[in-house]
Amino acid sequence: MRIAICVKEVPDPSAEKRIDEGTNRLVRAGENTLNPYDRHAIEAAVRIKEGPAPDTEITVVTVGPESAARSVDRALAQGGDRSVHVADEAAAGSDLLGTARILAAALRRDQYDLILLGQQAADAECYVMAGLVAELLELPCVTQAASIEVGDGSVTVKRQVETGYDTVRAQTPCVVSVSDAINDPRYPPLPAIMGAKKKPHEVLALADLGVDPASVGAAGAGTRVGGLSKPEGRGDTVLIEDDGTAAEKIIEFLVEKKVVA
Amino acid sequence: MAGIAVLCELQGGQVAKGSLGVLEEAARLGAAIGEPVTAVVTGSGLDDAALADLGAHGAATVVAADDPRLGAGLAQPVVDACAAAQEAGQYRYWLAGASIMTADAMAGLAARLGAGIVIDAVELVADGSDLVTRRSGLGDSVLAHCGFATPVGVVVTRANSFAPTEGATGSAPVERIQPSFRSWSEGVELVGHEDAEDSGPDIGAADVLVAGGRGLGDAGGFAMIEDCAAAFGGAVAATRAVVDAGWYPYSAQVGQTGKTVSPKLYIACGISGAIQHKVGMQGSGTIVAINKDKNAPIFDYADLGVVGDLHDIVPKLAELVRARG
Structure with a gap:
């Protein structure tokens, strides 16, 4: 079968992040990394290929600046066969709908049986991309999959909902987002990391996809950030590395906060 | 375009509390920006x-869409119902409190209408005659x-952002609409459901x-979590990922599809901190996170973050707490 995985490069969660006060956009300078939740989607695809459908081809699809190629390689190292990377300055500043439009256009170029996503992006905590992309592609959609079983012309998914567990069957082609409960992603071995660069990479501009630049990017955004404010609540995180005395330091912290006597 | 539509979700035959809270918030906001509020309910019977x-x-x-296809809790038929309501009502805004179903339905509706979508809004504010959201970030x-x-x-x-009033009374006229369902919306079918087993201790009171x-590695890791909880005189909680993996019972699950808790102290061990977990525990007094991955999102909202191996730290922490008596 043909599987596409939508991935995103996100700022390293441990790096300091800020929002540019001129543009109100997240400053993505500094270290970036593959969205950790996407690794579960890649692992799910690899397990389909290792198990019921050995002739599976796995395509990694992303929208992002050229520098996101590093995260594409990281995804390929985990088990992708080829990549489609939409890199276009006019895509910068896309909101959720804009990003979904570009992804949908990139996915429409090929016939995929299954389009996988992670449950959310780690940076903006967006958990609706699957629903947006599925509707634009006019495909059935299942989110938060805890398991995927591939059948003939359908996939069966178990998912946790508010009242318990649902088992649903979706006709393929379809869009599925996977929860972080679905698997424990493997770390790729060094040769796979080295080999990722040599896999077929396609880098495309919006024009290659027939996407109107006015419908995406900052210009086409349906949402407008008009300002920023500081929320009430928690202060900064005190972050320490364990040097063998972490337990003592936790106690000191809790005593200082008067949580323990 | 006029008015605010609120998608209200039924859970176990009742309108979910989260939906009622958002409906009340919409009414306050609607009064401020001069827009009437319509509750949209979908279901079967x-x-x-x-x-x-x-x-x-x-x-x-109240606008009601009643069809067997709307009774399974699947999001895409609800997109069709909302689109039918939109065609009749031409609303300016659609609101929903986040749940597994409503988030997907609102995403589908936004894509269908070409409408801007904001998720994870924690406040709704009137700006002249417009609605502006406060969306939490970073x-x-x-x-x-x-x-x-x-x-x-x-x-x-965001789930649990708006609580409804208890004991309110009032009545609204109900209009029925019949959606037309798209082929892809009928491409998913519910083939089984198990109610979650919820018979364990009440972790909400701890x-x-x-x-x-x-990050515990396996189900056996919970032994040290139980021991540490006992040392503090507290209880054990778990994430969806480990509950789904069968490591710990559902009754201990904290998160959007689980319990919402606000203990004085929450010690998160080997938890990455996905949003679906965060919404269940962000009201905790003090949050301590232990994780070997310095990139774990939970470090963004912990009071104290410890980068290290929980297998070393947690047993020692339990020992130190016991030593203090």
Whole structure:
């Protein structure tokens, strides 16, 4: 079968992040990394290929600046066969709908049986991309999959909902987002990391996809950030590395906060 | 475009509390920006008398879509129902409190309408005659004030952000609509459902919760979590990932599809901190996170973050707490 995985490069969660006060956009300078939740989607695809459908081809699809190629390689190292990377300055500043439009256009170029996503992006905590992309592609959609079983012309998914567990069957082609409960992603071995660069990479501009630049990017955004404010609540995180005395330091912290006597 | 539509979700035959809270918030906001509020309810075998009661929570009108295809809790048929309501009502804004179903339905509706969508909104504010959301960002360290550039705006609010009033009374007229279903919306079918087993201890009452996630490595890791919780005189909590993996019972699960807790102290061990977990425990007094991955999102909203191996730290912590008596 043909599987596409939508991935995103996100700022390293441990790096300091800020929002540019001129543009109100997240400053993505500094270290970036593959969205950790996407690794579960890649692992799910690899397990389909290792198990019921050995002739599976796995395509990694992303929208992002050229520098996101590093995260594409990281995804390929985990088990992708080829990549489609939409890199276009006019895509910068896309909101959720804009990003979904570009992804949908990139996915429409090929016939995929299954389009996988992670449950959310780690940076903006967006958990609706699957629903947006599925509707634009006019495909059935299942989110938060805890398991995927591939059948003939359908996939069966178990998912946790508010009242318990649902088992649903979706006709393929379809869009599925996977929860972080679905698997424990493997770390790729060094040769796979080295080999990722040599896999077929396609880098495309919006024009290659027939996407109107006015419908995406900052210009086409349906949402407008008009300002920023500081929320009430928690202060900064005190972050320490364990040097063998972490337990003592936790106690000191809790005593200082008067949580323990 | 006029008015605010609120998608109200039925859970176990009742309108979910989260939906009622958002409906009331919409009514407050609607009064400020001069827009009436419509509650949109979808399901199978709906009872008009029960729906009319949504008037008590701020609905001026209730629009009901009743069809067997809307009874399975699947999101895509609900997109068709909302689109039918939109065609009839031409609403300016759509709101829903986040749940597994509503978030997906609002995403589908936004894509169908070409409408801007804001998720994870924690406040709704009137700006003249417009609605502006306050959307939490960067690990809750900043609130972005997000408005809309499209004729219709779609908002998903963070779970548990708005609580409904108890004992309110009132009534609203109920109108019925019949959606037409798209082929792809009928491409998913519910083939089985198991109710979650919820018979364990009540973790909501504990002052201290020690919570375990995937970082424990395996189910056996919960032994040290239980020991640490006992040392603190607290209870054990778990993430969805480990509950789904069968490491710990559902009754201990904290998160959007689980319990909402607010203990004085929450110690998160080997938990990455996905949003679906965060919404269940962000009201905790003090949050301590232990994780060997310095990139774990939970470090964004912990008071104390410890990068290290929980297998070393947790047993020692239990020992130190016991030593203090």
